Amino acid sequence: MQSFSGYIFGTVWWGIALNLIAYFVASHAVGACWYLLGTQRATKCLKDKCMEIDGCKLRILTCQEFMNYGTSGLIQDHTRLSWGENRRVRSACLQEDSSFSYGVYKWTIQLVTNQNRLEKILFPIFWGLMTL
Numbered sequence: 175m176q177s178f179s180g181y182i183f184g185t186v187w188w189g190i191a192l193n194l195i196a197y198f199v200a201s202h203a204v205g206a207c208w209y210l211l212g213t214q215r216a217t218k219c220l221k222d223k224c225m226e227i228d229g230c231k232l233r234i235l236t237c238q239e240f241m242n243y244g245t246s247g248l249i250q251d252h253t254r255l256s257w258g259e260n261r262r263v264r265s266a267c268l269q270e271d272s273s274f275s276y277g278v279y280k281w282t283i284q285l286v287t288n289q290n291r292l293e294k295i296l297f298p299i300f301w302g303l304m305t306l
Contacts, residue, residue, distance in 0.1 A: 202302060205297075206302075212286075215277075269287075
């Protein structure tokens with residue numbers, strides 16, 4: 175007579191389910207790394223543009239306070255606020271048709287500026303599924 179655990183875990187369907195779960199976890203990890211590296215590329219572009227502007231200090235780009243490039247209503251520092259609303263820098267770094275070379279991280283630009291949290295979570299998972 176077969177034990178109860180052998181009845182559940184010994185089936186083919188359970189093996190398929192475990193493999194799919196492992197595949198989704200791996201794709202989530204790969205997608206998270208891709209998103210992190212893409213965000214670093216966007217930050218590098220912003221730092222490069224900051225170095226080109228007179229009076230811009232790199233401390234403007236740091237995370238002392240939350241700064242969102244979509245809406246910036248929570249920022250009190252006017253220097254950071256004007257930097258976040260600089261259209262020339264935004265068009266050079268944070269738009270899909272920018273001149274900065276993102277390589278495979280080009281799709282992360284739309285995630286950096288996107289307000290939808292669900293898309294920010296699901297898109298890296300989708301990208302991880304495509305690459306695995």
